[in-house]
Amino acid sequence: MTEKVRQYTDSCLVGEKTIDQGEQPLNEKYREFFSTVHLRADLGRKAIRGGAAVMAAELGSNILRIGSITVLARLLLPEDFGLIAMVASLMVFAERFKELGLGDATVQKKEINHEQVSTLFWINILVCAGIALLLAGLSKTIAWFYQEPRLTAVSIVLASTFLLSGLVIQHHSLLRRQMRFGALAAIQLFSTGFSIVVAIVLAYYDFGYWALVARELSRNVFVLIATFLVCAWRPGLPKRNIGLGDFLFFGKNVTGYNMVHFFSRNFDKIIIGKLYGSFWVGIYANAYQLISVPVSQIQYPVNTVALPALSTLQGEPAEFRSHFEKLLRLMTFFSMPVVVFVALFADLVSNLLLGAKWTKAIPIFQVLAVGAFIEPVVYIVATALQAVGKTKEYFRLGLINAILFICCQGIGSLWGAIGVAAGVSSAVFLSLAVCLAYGLRHTPVKISSLLRGLAISSLCSLITALIMFGVRYAVGWTFPTPWVIPFLIGGAAIYIGVWLVVPGGRRQLSEYWDQIKGAIPGPRRQDRVAQR
DSSP states (O other): OHHHHHHHHHIIIIIOOOOOGGGHHHHHHTHHHHOOGGGGGGHHHHHHHHHHHHHHHHHHHHHHHHHHHHHHHHHSOHHHHHHHHHHHHHHHHHHTTSSTTHHHHHHHOSOOOHHHHHHHHHHHHHHHHHHHHHHHHTHHHHHHHHTOTTHHHHHHHHHHHHHHHHTTHHHHHHHHHTTOHHHHHHHHHHHHHHHHHHHHHHHHTTOTTHHHHHHHHHHHHHHHHHHHHHOOOOOOOOOSSSOOHHHHHHHHHHHHHHHHHHHHHHHHHHHHHHHHOHHHHHHHHHHHHHHHHHHHHHHHHHHHHHHHHHHHTTTOHHHHHHHHHHHHHHHHHHHHHHHHHHHHTHHHHHHHHTOGGGTTHHHHHHHHHHHHTTHHHHHHHHHHHHHTTOHHHHHHHHHHHHHHHHHHHHHHGGGHHHHHHHHHHHHHHHHHHHIIIIIGGGSSOOHHHHHHHHHHHHHHHHHHHHHHHHHHHHHOSOOOGGGHHHHHHHHHHHHHHHHHHSTTHHHHHHHHHHHHHHHSSSOOHHHHHHHO
């Protein structure tokens, strides 16, 4: 008996895989979801197309959300939105941990099989069911805390969405593993669009805040339906002795990273609220949103694509390094000039999006932009650590960066909200130093590769900033808000012009253009030649 227990423990922790003969046909049936060998032949094209699909889905979803707010704000009362907001913070926190990093583990591992993914599916179901029961159990406590009895029922219904979302975690991970980002984008847009329709109809018929609850519940239902239509994989029963030790170790460290990252990135609002009150929290939060939304619109798609793309190459250091450089260059080509522009024209951007009464947000916005200029690099280095399976180092990197953020924000809080913003930007640059000194050494990427990837984009962005600053200084600082559009067009033209004259810029632009053309759906050039 003791020997059997030892063998079982070893197989779980070391990763020994014992595949049931009855499962072999299923492994063959679902081979298209498990094998990634076929992705290597055209990885660059798939990555570009995947990033474009994710970006389009994010943009489309944001447009739908803004449109829905415009309509629902006219059909519902402010207190209806407030009720949902009271529960939202707790739901967002729980959302961070429902996967336990097991979804990313499915994407990252070089080899997986049907038994392993099926067992991970049931683990995710149990975790999400536990979160749902916990939140439902806390419903009366939430209602008591806010002195709002209606939150009891709202919390219970919203808690049920975790059970629904748990049913699709592994399906989405398999689609990500196969880089089928177009399918994921379609699921996102379909579910967002139809859930908004449900909310608007219920709001029109005077269901009040239940329209907003129904929006969240129906969105998860639509995600479930669309996912099972798009992804043909179906889970089997859970099994033991199938080598899940590595998956669980991976997931544990990813969850730890998410936990410290979430807390450190929300500490700024906590400390401002504690020391300076709700007014400055509102000012700071909107300034943070102004700078984070355009950057995340570029950063999120790249990081989403980077994990499966780089994981495919984890056994090929030279190819890994090459594709990392391409992703880094492409991301900074777009993100850096965007940050420079919104910082330089912060007054026009703030007046356009927030209105004249938010002028106090402008200097905070500009200080945050200093860190946002380089922040995407920190995230892609962390993703590279995930891709090579160094999750222990990934967690340590997150912990060190979290400590830096909390300390810098704490020191900066002595000078108010703008001091906290300065602390955030300072922490970003310190985190970059940690990534260079500690993070990169555990990946095939070299410091010289990273700096080479940053060089032209940062140089061209800063030169463009100096030129645009000179233009504003020469013609004056006060303009009507709509002037932001011609300035944006002019800034883009100057940025491209600078790229054309700096050494190596023209060649790099040509590569970007070829990558974009190659990512356009349709027969590739070599396929057309073969057909002839």
